Amino acid sequence: MSIEVNNLTKIYKQKKHQKKIAVDNISFTIPGGEIVGFIGPNGAGKSTTIKMMTGILTPDNGSISINGMNFKKNRKEIMLKTGVVFGQKSVLCWDIPVIDSLKLFRDMYRVPREVFIENMDAFIAILGLDEFIDQPPRLLSLGQRMKADLAASLIYNPDVLFLDEPTIGIDVLSKERIRHFIKKINEERHTTIILTTHDVSDIESLCEKMIIIDKGALIYDGTLPQLKSDYRTTDLEEIIKKIYLAGEKRYEKIC
Template sequence: MDFIELDGVEKVFDVRRRTGFMRRERREVRAVDGISFRVPRGEMVGYIGPNGAGKSTTIKMLTGILTPSGGRLRVAGIDPSRERTKLAHRIGVVFGQRTTLWWDLPLRDSYRLMHRMYRIPDSRYRENLERCVDLLDLGALLEVPVRQLSLGQRMRGDIAAALLHDPEVLYLDEPTIGLDVISKAKVRGFLRDLNAERSTTVLLTTHDLTDIEQLCKRVMVIDHGRLVYDGALAGLHEVGESERTLVVDLERELPPIELGSEPSVRVVKVEGPRQWLAFPASASAAPLVARIAAGYPLVDLSVREPDIESVIAKMYVSDPAV
């Protein structure tokens, strides 16, 4: 069953700007322009795009914060803008830079308030809280006021808060922002387990393609309010002809690395003993790393993912009709 349904959904804003001392100009901005898609129950979907593409506007319509200007939208058979309170008990939301926690209260007190607001059964509340505290490593933070938490700590606190009432769908906006590598891995593992154990539907917006690769089999790309891609991540890389970057640190300064039998790999930059090699994002880095390690005095290396903006830009270059 499709849990989320959008048919030709639009959101138009009236924007007024001053053009003179006593003059104002009015124009319409189409933040979302006729988007249609379906998300089955239990699916994890990446919803990505550059800043200003319409991602947050879509999420706000899905939660009932904004009312669509046109089209049809349903979440669990509910019209979010008409039955926002009813829907609130079935969804969880984490907006990256905006917290749902009480700023001056300790983290534990924020959770107690949500316990009452959502009328969560006591046993279920304790079970969910213990699980979130354990997996998100929040034990030492429960008595700390939210305003004293770092961004990464607060993000983990917000994710726990969004899950205390067992939502059927979870909207995540940049859930790993501000997290270190270990914390990111914990959050990703937590979300995978949540989806597997409880079939929670997840709609994830992020600029970190690693989040998408490790969590989502399906990705949707929105740009200028329109859906420009809906499919597998590998397909997105192929359409956008995107490249990953292998950063290689050698023991000493050497001429550019040569891999004659790999025409799709190219050296894009050399600075002393460090070299940057570009290769297709849809290809595995393992064979490339093995060849370099076998033929060059390697000290260290890392793989950098393409950013969303560059992928979409190449989509437009390769197909002006997009």
């Protein structure tokens, strides 16, 4: 499923009637079946954009089309076909065993029995879900919690998956397992994946396309090889640092 975002804007009302333009008139398209890195420094507006693309927040301006559908007309259909994981916040019930949350998702999304079993087998094999499935999230490590969240967001076979910092604070081995899992899901199911991360190796190993935003504005939209060729280096960390520094300089000039 492809995504088309046009002139998307979100303004938060802050204390003392101050306004914060979190997302400033951005447009981009995400072709179906791709893994796209959605990159930007802290406070750039990534999570706000993802919240609008998943119907959690309503835009102040602009439009979002998911395979031709929009939230006004096709909210339920979009919800059934999209999944989201926030690294900072779990969708699972904190106090009940992970398996019970997964069954709740199964019933909510009317997942056929055989699909549920097939998916659970895959999640156990690739993510090692069986090691902690009977425990509640409050007893899990961050890496285990993330694996459980990934399983919950994929149990109903969504066509689009939004991952907002899924590897934040996670050890290298779990991180690698999660990366491998994301890649496999994309290859086998052709799931469109939008991935937010500060980890350069996440991007290197997963993303074909990159969208970079800074202070709510679109900075780059293109392929990873093109970005490297534009900056005449293969050192992605260096490129990202340059882009963020240029953003800070621009900001200093304005202020």
